[in-house]
Amino acid sequence: MKGKTSRQIQAENTKAHILAVATDLLAHKTMDEISIQEICKKSDVSVGAFYHHFANKSGIIIELYKVIDTQFENEIYPTLIEEEPIESILKYLEYQCSIPAKRGLDLVKNTYKAQIEYGNEFYLSKHRGLPHGLYLLVERAIEMGVLRKNVSAEQLMSELLIISRGIIYNWCVSDGKADILTDVRRMATNYLKSFIQ
Template sequence: MNIRQKKALQTKNKILTAALSLFNEKGFSNVTVDEIIEKTNSSKGAFYNHFKSKHDIFFEKFKEIDHFYLDELLPQLEKDAPANVKLKTFFKIEMEFIESEFGWDVTRSIYEAELNVERESFFLIPDRPLYQILKNLCEEGQEAGLFRTDITSEQMVTILARMIRGILYDWSISKGQYSLSSEQDLLFDVAIRGLTK
């Protein structure tokens, strides 16, 4: 990476960080591109060189989350543990990460932005690493005779993904009044037991 590319990456990260901070402070819909530019002491050209819109900032953050799943979270799962234990561990680490790195208001802002019908929701992109990880764990559980086989691994992923979105939505509209990392334990335990034979 040359000096120019490094500088461009620094500018992009500065804009990303400032925008997320403003979204957290004021709410997504109350923040303008001009405010983000002012906070980062950059230009509109610099902003639009890296992001097509405010929504793209969330898209970039989602990509970071998916890298977190692959690079940080997956290695924490015990290779020899059964699939149900791996799933419980996965959800625990995922929810702790979202609670500590995003908070309820940024999460609420993400949901607000994702409800825009004029663009494809990042939540529904089928080849996200999140969904592939869940599918692999569900298939692993089926192959080991641990999980039921009257529903497909794809259906299991749909159920689990909807539960993830449900708890995050509820937590964000509840303004973080409960611990996400604690609440997820009961919710996903019930779900995983429902997948077992």
């Protein structure tokens, strides 16, 4: 396998730096309050460099989710594949719901606001890493006979994501006071009970 060139490594580092600066700005401002010029100034890069890595500001939101998707694909899903099927699904959703606490309330609120305006098509894609891993865990539970076979894995995955996203939204509107890990385990468990064989 051919290694990366120094130019490729530098480009990856520049993109990561721009993303880190934009993420920091999103912790304090909404996407509408942030300009590309401000991101570039704080990143110490040209506007041309920004557009080399991102098509527009929505690219920032999409890239944030790509980072999360990669983590779910490469780290979280592989650790859960051998667990008891229902427990693996519940832990997967708990991992998803633990992200807001790590990122901070303002960043999550601003990211949610931005994804409605910028990048919602990407956010709702079922082919992203996070939804796809959940789909595979649900499909496994169906194949193992733990969940009923008369319901599709895609339907269950979609509805579980509605539950987890709603819980994260509720955490945002309650200013971080909701216990999202307890909530997602309880609500997802209650939901899955109706599909257990």
